Amino acid sequence: MKKLATIALSALIVVALGIKPVQGQEGDNSNSFKQQFSQHFDYASRVLSLAKAMPAEKYSWRPEEGVSSVEEVYTHIARYNFYYPENSLGIPAPEDIDVENIESITGKEEVVAILERSIEYVKEIVRKMDESKLKQETELYGRTVNGQAVLMQLITHKSEHVGQSIAYARMNGVVPPWSE
Template identity: 40%
Template sequence: MKQFTYGCLMILMLFGTVAVAQETSGMAKGKSVIADEFMANLADVEKKLVGLAEATPAEKYAWRPAEGVRSTGEVFAHLAGGNYFVLSFAGVKPPPLDRDYEKKITDKAKIVEMMKASFAHVRKAAMEASDADLEKKTKMFGQDTNCRNVYLVIVTHAHEHLGQSIAYARMNGITPPWSEGGQ
């Protein structure tokens, strides 16, 4: 009976240690409960988008699939500007940005740097946001929501334009860097 009790006690201690480790590992990385999950998704989409932007030749930044549709460079610039704009709904002040930045910023190096800076801006804000910050009410595109949803929209917006950018790249014979082995 002592062995059974000792065994049960050891199992309970093991599960308790694992639960505490999981709880504190999230807190060490960010102030909110969703910080780890959000940051993993953000890092993944950022790596792919920036990698694809860097892999795309500068002369392809002006390419567009049809008249009246954003060019490759405009898509990348739009994404960067969108990171700043959407995050502003959570009360995070964006840096100054020219109203027509998508059309005016055409240099590949400047667009890639703008993308990197916008993701760093989002990452910093996300790491500083607490659960209480994320639950704050806000209006986004005229709808009542909370700041947590603002961060979700940032990631989904980035994934939307990742898909668009993959299609643009493939139409131009560019293989996304993360899938070069399988083509």
């Protein structure tokens, strides 16, 4: 019995030593919403490497008539990277960005450039965003939500189209760079 108690106590000590501080403890920022958002956003941003790997001649390809082309998917992602912060968080897009017409951009170089710029824009505004903005109520698609919900929608939207982009790439014989 004493041996079992010693083993249990040893296991408890090992587990306790491995536990990270709870969010909000001084000096620990690894579990903050902004940190978690950034990790998920960066993961979804791998779509940029896919956009760069896709051959320019495939940018106008679409699986069938009436469905978004490769470049339309990438510009759609870029548009909403600017749209959600502007429309729901009151953070204006850069003056030289015409949010309403981003989806009309064509050509690999231009599409990759606007996608990359939109990703960097989101990273920058979230990095600079005051924590109070995350809790502030706003509107998103007619619902009252907080800033965190808007940023979560941004990731959800982007991730949906990452999946679509992977399917498009594979249908065109392009292996996502992270799968090679």
